[in-house]
Amino acid sequence: MTDDLTRAVEATLFASESPLSAEQIARHLGGVPVAAALAQLVADYAGRGVELVERGGCWHFQTAPDLAHVLRREQDAPRRLSRAAIEVLAIIAYHEPVSRAEIEAIRGVQTARGTLDVLMEAGWVRIAGRREVPGRPTIYATTTAFLAHFGLASRRDLPGIDELRAAGLLDPVDIALSDESAD
Amino acid sequence: MTDDLTRAVEATLFASESPLSAEQIARHLGGVPVAAALAQLVADYAGRGVELVERGGCWHFQTAPDLAHVLRREQDAPRRLSRAAIEVLAIIAYHEPVSRAEIEAIRGVQTARGTLDVLMEAGWVRIAGRREVPGRPTIYATTTAFLAHFGLASRRDLPGIDELRAAGLLDPVDIALSDESAD
């Protein structure tokens, strides 16, 4: 059975919002010496999930260092790529290695710097060196993680232009015009 | 020597900023059952200056109640509730879920607009839907924070609730009958 002073020290340290020196604890408890109680608590908590430690003359409870991994947990937050990002990714996949200026030329739109960052953060795009032309622009290529995510054995598995056209993905005809007989 | 799971549960509860249900702890620790570890910890801490308690299905460590006098500080005085507020809180706790009209029938007086707001702001009372009777009145119930604040493991621990129920004093309130004096 824990004695009352030890219990009081224990509760005081537990409830305190900041580490306390032995003097502060003693003052809080009416001026009694607390060194023995602190030693007792250190022994009581040894090997538990929580321990009593002294840092710079002040005492506080902390979770055992070997359990740090328990207190941090990773959680996946799935997010869909933006339309711009997936367009840039597609251009890199079909044209790699490709520079940013080339990507912009193909898209016909400026590419926000963040878009390439997102793709690199996702692990799908990597810097593949520099092109040996004036200005030595950085060139980008896809990664094996890209192939894995999209279930491709290699880039050759990407459907070719002819297949895209056959699938109607390159049909330039204005849909509104060709649909007239429906009314 | 405390086993690893118990230590992990102990550290998790110590580190958490709010009470955790057994399911939350288990999920945090990767899906292992934690009931035995919780029981072990309750036993370990019994009689110490800190104890492990369950409130409304959620667990947290708190200081032992008998040390209140040692730990109480000036700034701890919680905001005083008005008599009306504490009475309304008791009525909700013992009768929940209960509508405003039913609360007023018991108290024989209209409830000031701010009274329920204060209780909801304190986090002790929540809106529990609507009663499916004409007018679909909003009904109120207490929260786990209410149980935690008043040190109740569940509503069954409300002081005297069994006797009150046996005496018929918690029967559904008949607004029409109890309202004859106001006609």
Place this chain on the structure above:
Amino acid sequence: MTDPGDDRLYLALDGWEGPLDLLLDLARRQKVDLRQISLLDLVDQYLGYIARAQALRLELAADYLVMAAWLAYLKSALLLPHDPALEPSPEELALRLQARLQRLGAMRDAAARLLARDRLGRDVWPRGAPEGLRIDRQTRWTASLYDLIAAYGTVQVRRAPTVHVVRDRAVVTLESALERLVQALGAGRGWTDLRALLAWLPAQPDARLARSALASGFAAALELARQGRAELAQDTAFAPLRVRGVHPA
């Protein structure tokens, strides 16, 4: 006003939460279990209290007065010989009032017992400085192969010079409709349904061709009317449009 107890009563006027609260307070002064209070005494005490408050010209909320009237009625009903026609009976009403007082009293006691418990933040404390459980949210980007390919298709389409192709289709031009109409009107017919004049269409006309012919024919008729070479008439809205040629004398 000589009884200091009365003073307390009056001074506490604002302290009551309605007439039921005052009744409960008065009932508790009888210092017996609420189930055994003398209701007649209680009614007298309440009415006496109200009377003194009025004598002192204290402002009483209306519901105190309503309760006073109701209690006076209850008292007279209880004292008068039993009238079997009264429904509910005065005894039943008295019991209900007692039940209400008991219920309110029980809740008031319960509230006091709740307040006296070891309350978190007043008697017991949670950990003062919890480390907190960190949940690192790691963004996992997703996209499907279809998204990728479709996006590339979009880019390619945007790159390609836009070619708008209007499908070849059977139309009756305004010129040919004008020509037809002039011919038909030239034959010196009287008023004729415009549609009849367009009957030179093939026997099984394509629906779109017929529509085109009608539209062009209508436009041609308007043009001829504008030029003074034809007249148009319609009896009512949506009635057949009739047309006849105007030949210079």
